[in-house]
Amino acid sequence: MSDWLGIGVGVLAACATYLLLCKNPSRRAVGIILFGIAINLLVFAMTGAEHSRAPLVAPGQEVPRAPFTDPLPQALVLTAIVIGFALQAFALVLITLTGPVDDAEQEAGEEQ
Amino acid sequence: MSVLVISPLLVALLAGTVALLFNQRAQKSIFFGGAFIHFVVCVALFLWIFRDGVQAYHLGGWAAPLGIAFAADSFSAVLVLLTGLLGLAVAPQAIQSRSKEPSNAATPSLFFFLLAGVDAAFLTTDLFHLYVAFELLLFSSFVLLVGKAGSKERVASVRYLLPSVLSSMLLLAAVGLTYGITGTLFMPEVGIRISELGPSTAISAVAGLFALAFSLKAALFPVFAWLPASYLAANSAMAALFSGLLTKVGVYALVRVFTLIFPEEMSWLGPLMLFVAAATMIVGVLGALAQWEMQRLLTFHVVSQVGYLIVGFALGTATALASLVFYIFHNSVAKACLLLATGVVRVRYGTDRLRDLGGIVKSDPWLAGLFLVAALALAGIPPLSGFWAKLLVLQASLESEAWIILAVAASVGILTLTSMAKIWTTAFWGEESGLKRESSLASRFIELAPVALLALITILLGCFAAPAIDISLRAASELLDPTAYIDALRRSIP
Numbered sequence: 001m002s003d004w005l006g007i008g009v010g011v012l013a014a015c016a017t018y019l020l021l022c023k024n025p026s027r028r029a030v031g032i033i034l035f036g037i038a039i040n041l042l043v044f045a046m047t048g049a050e051h052s053r054a055p056l057v058a059p060g061q062e063v064p065r066a067p068f069t070d071p072l073p074q075a076l077v078l079t080a081i082v083i084g085f086a087l088q089a090f091a092l093v094l095i096t097l098t099g100p101v102d103d104a105e106q107e108a109g110e111e112q
Numbered sequence: 113m114s115v116l117v118i119s120p121l122l123v124a125l126l127a128g129t130v131a132l133l134f135n136q137r138a139q140k141s142i143f144f145g146g147a148f149i150h151f152v153v154c155v156a157l158f159l160w161i162f163r164d165g166v167q168a169y170h171l172g173g174w175a176a177p178l179g180i181a182f183a184a185d186s187f188s189a190v191l192v193l194l195t196g197l198l199g200l201a202v203a204p205q206a207i208q209s210r211s212k213e214p215s216n217a218a219t220p221s222l223f224f225f226l227l228a229g230v231d232a233a234f235l236t237t238d239l240f241h242l243y244v245a246f247e248l249l250l251f252s253s254f255v256l257l258v259g260k261a262g263s264k265e266r267v268a269s270v271r272y273l274l275p276s277v278l279s280s281m282l283l284l285a286a287v288g289l290t291y292g293i294t295g296t297l298f299m300p301e302v303g304i305r306i307s308e309l310g311p312s313t314a315i316s317a318v319a320g321l322f323a324l325a326f327s328l329k330a331a332l333f334p335v336f337a338w339l340p341a342s343y344l345a346a347n348s349a350m351a352a353l354f355s356g357l358l359t360k361v362g363v364y365a366l367v368r369v370f371t372l373i374f375p376e377e378m379s380w381l382g383p384l385m386l387f388v389a390a391a392t393m394i395v396g397v398l399g400a401l402a403q404w405e406m407q408r409l410l411t412f413h414v415v416s417q418v419g420y421l422i423v424g425f426a427l428g429t430a431t432a433l434a435s436l437v438f439y440i441f442h443n444s445v446a447k448a449c450l451l452l453a454t455g456v457v458r459v460r461y462g463t464d465r466l467r468d469l470g471g472i473v474k475s476d477p478w479l480a481g482l483f484l485v486a487a488l489a490l491a492g493i494p495p496l497s498g499f500w501a502k503l504l505v506l507q508a509s510l511e512s513e514a515w516i517i518l519a520v521a522a523s524v525g526i527l528t529l530t531s532m533a534k535i536w537t538t539a540f541w542g543e544e545s546g547l548k549r550e551s552s553l554a555s556r557f558i559e560l561a562p563v564a565l566l567a568l569i570t571i572l573l574g575c576f577a578a579p580a581i582d583i584s585l586r587a588a589s590e591l592l593d594p595t596a597y598i599d600a601l602r603r604s605i606p
Contacts, residue, residue, distance in 0.1 A: 020278070025270065032277055039281045043288030073291060076240055080284055083247050087280075090254060091273055098266040 005045040012038035025095045032091055036084040043080060046073040114604055116160060117169040118182050119153045120192055121231040128224030140207050143220040147203040150227060154196025161189035162583065166590065166600040168237075175605045177298045182235040185597050186587035187437055191234045191364055194441055197569070198356045198448050199227050201562040205349035205455050208558065219256065226252035226353070233361050237601065239287045239297040242365060246283060246329070249361065250276050253354060257346050268345035275338040279328035286321035290373075293318065300598045303373045311376060319377040322369050323385075330362030332422060333391035336415045340399065343411040348455025351407060355414040355451060356444035363421050363440065367433070370425070371591045378428055385426035390520045393419030397527040406454045406464040406535060410447065413490070413531070416524060417443045420505055423521060427512045433588035435504030438581060442489070442497040442573060449486035449566035453479060456559045457539070461547040466535065471544030478560055480540050482567045487536065489570040491529035497573035500581065 012034050019031030047069045055068040115122075127146030131139055161167060161184050168183040170176055184192065206223065229249025236242050254276075258269045291297055293314060294305040306315060324335075331339040339359070343351045370378060396416025403409035420443070424436030456479055457472065458464050473480040489496035502525055509518040551559075573580055590596055 020274070028274065032274070035278070035281055039285045039288070042285050043291075046288050046292035073288065076288065076291070079240075079244070083244070084281075087247070087251070087277055090251075091277065094254075094258070094266060094270055094273060098270055 002045055002048075005041060009038050009042045009045070012041070025098060029088075029092050029095050033088050036088060040077050040080055040084065043073050044077050046070070114167060114169045116153075116157055117167050117184050118171070118231075118235060120150060120157060120196065121182075121228050121235065123150045123153050124224045124228035124231060128221040128228065131220040131224060139220045143207050143223070144203050146220075146224055147199045150224075151196040151200040154192050157184060158189045158193040161186060166596045168600040168604040170601075170604060170606055173606045176237070176601060177296055177301060180236065180238045180241050181298065181601055181604075183237050183597055183601055184235055185590045185600075186583060187364070187367070187591055188234045190437055190441055190583065190587060191360065192231060194360070194444050195227060195230050195234070195357060197566075198353055198444060199223075201448060201452065201566050202349045202353045204558050204562050205452055206347075206353075208459070208555070209347050209349060209455070222252040222255050223353075225249075226256065226357075230357050230361055234364060237299045239290060239299060239302065241297075243280070243283050243287050246280055246361070246365075249358065250280060253358060256350050257342060257354075268342045271338050272342035275328055275335065279325045282321055282325035282328070286318055286325060289314075289318045289321070299368070299372050300594065300601060303375075303594070306373060307376070315374070316377060316380070319370070319374040319381065322374070323366065323381055326362045326366040326369070327388070328362075330359045330366065330418055330422075331392075331415050332388050332418060333395055336392065336396070339415055340408065340411045343414070344405070344408045348407060348451050348458060351411065352448040352451035352455070355411065356448040359414060359418050360421075360440055360444060363418065363425070363436070367425055367436065367591065371433075372594050372597070382426050382428055385422055386514065386517060389419045389422035389426055390517055391419075392416065392422060393520055393524045397524050397531065400531045401527060401534070404466050406457065406466065406539065407451065409466075409531060409535065410450050410454060413528065414447060416528070417447065417490075419524070420502070420521065423505055423517055424508060427508050427514060427517075429508060429512060430585065430588045430592060431504065431511055432508035433591050434581065434584040435501065435508045437584040437587045438504055439501040441580070442501040442570065445566050445569050445573070446486045446489040446498060449563055449570065450483065450490065452563045452566065453483040453486065456563065459559065460549055460551065461545065462549065463547065466538040468547065469539035469545050470542040472540045475544055475548050479563070482560065482563045483540065484536065485567040486563075486570060487532040489567075489574070491532050492525050493529075495571075495574045497570045497577070499574060500577040504581070504584075 016031045016035035016038060019027045019034065022028060048067070053068045055064040055071050057064050123146070127142065127150065131142045131146065134142060166183060166185040168181055171180045171182065206219070226249050229245050229252060232245035232248065233242060236245060254269060254273060257272055258266065287297065290302060293309070294302045296302055296305065309315065328335045343354060346354065370381065393416050396412055396419060400409050400412035400416060403412060420439055421436050424432040424439065454464055457469070460476065461469060463469065485496065489498040492498040492502040502521070505521055506518060509521065
């Protein structure tokens with residue numbers, strides 16, 4: 001499970017890097033989103049997803065039965081998803097507002 | 113009492129929330145009042161740490177690995193003091209520029225949330241909370257930067273947004289991997305586990321991710337291009353605040369993480385960072401020399417000056433870290449002073465193009481005098497603060513026998529002076545431009561008071577350098593030996 005997650009993160013991050021290097025702003029926006037997903041999956045992989053058992057404490061016990069998934073990274077990912085979603089939404093709005101800036105226009109903007 | 117550790121953060125969050133509730137008119141007084149109270153609280157925290165040493169606070173009464181703990185040592189206290197000071201100094205001009213273009217009603221609260229994010233980053237001891245603090249200050253800075261929302265500003269903010277988002281994501285990845293390796297996010301404990309585990313490729317890779325993420329934030333070579341491209345679109349007050357605080361947050365995080373968590377990794381990162389520091393200094397100052405607008409020139413200097421800070425970090429000795437602490441304070445104050453003075457020039461003359469300006473010495477002697485003080489301080493002329501800051505950097509590189517860095521730092525100092533002379537001779541000397549707009553005495557006073565305050569601080573810091581250097585040395589020794597930091601966290605467990 002972890003191996004597959006690792007490969008998935010790698011492929012996503014590679015695609016995101018390619019898109020981020022494009023000149024087209026909307027491609028870059030998609031790149032940001034993909035990169036965010038890749039990183040979230042990476043943090044999620046720290047739970048030890050291969051055990052995939054909920055950390056529930058059985059009656060009469062003090063600790064959950066090992067092996068279990070670690071809930072903390074899931075909480076971290078949840079926070080990161082929320083923050084990342086807001087960030088991506090803001091980025092999208094900003095990139096859309098900037099509009100289809102062609103190269104000439106952009107250079108003219110720099111000259112000012 | 114120990115809640116005082118997070119009081120700057122609380123004041124900033126409260127002021128930001130209160131500002132949202134009121135109309136434009138009341139916002140002005142909340143803006144300045146909040147900045148003033150924040151400043152007072154920061155000074156109180158600094159004095160407390162100065163007297164009693166490192167202090168810590170466990171949020172909500174939960175002991176650290178479960179809850180989030182905050183700790184303030186001398187380094188954090190100096191930087192929080194700087195945050196309070198710059199917040200106070202920037203507020204009047206920010207209010208003034210807002211009354212001309214009242215488009216963005218959320219500005220005061222965003223300003224305070226930015227300060228809250230910066231304070232939180234300086235005080236937290238939890239890696240994930242550090243990430244959250246970065247996001248808080250990033251979000252606020254995006255909107256503060258877009259502000260006017262013309263097409264030029266939007267292009268600039270897209271340039272700011274992409275690297276910032278990328279560095280946050282890299283930081284999140286590094287934090288996640290750290291948790292995977294050590295099973296905790298509480299920085300002192302992460303440090304202990306890492307040293308127990310011993311060196312490994314995984315740990316080096318995570319350390320490299322942290323270094324890359326923070327370098328992007330601090331605008332180091334080769335990932336600095338976003339800073340001049342975006343700061344020039346901000347109004348001068350915000351540029352002063354951003355250049356004084358945001359890059360420094362990156363430097364702070366770099367120092368904190370690598371002294372507390374990865375001290376062993378400095379064996380390979382140190383030499384690399386030394387090269388990065390030299391390149392950052394040179395590229396920044398050469399970029400500055402090529403500019404013909406005041407704010408653009410000064411933002412390139414922001415990059416160049418961060419290079420000096422990184423020299424201190426890369427050498428890692430007690431003197432070197434002390435030079436970093438002293439340099440951060442000096443540089444943020446001097447640079448904010450110059451950028452605020454640029455803001456005054458923009459307001460009074462309607463432009464900051466060097467070719468259009470001239471003769472400010474005759475038309476605005478006070479402004480010219482204050483600009484000269486800050487410019488000479490930045491260039492490192494005695495007896496101003498910059499002289500001692502540069503002297504400490506040079507002394508640190510002498511002690512470590514880093515001859516190339518010594519030569520680079522000294523020659524970049526001369527180039528800095530040259531670029532300051534360029535502004536001075538074209539904009540301040542020569543024929544009067546005749547662009548000056550008349551303004552009332554009261555508004556002239558409000559414009560100049562913060563500039564004068566910051567200029568006064570660089571003079572005082574230069575004349576009374578000994579106590580300031582003592583504090584810097586104390587901060588350096590606390591960074592190199594984090595026992596006091598860890599003890600304070602243990603002691604304060606409720």
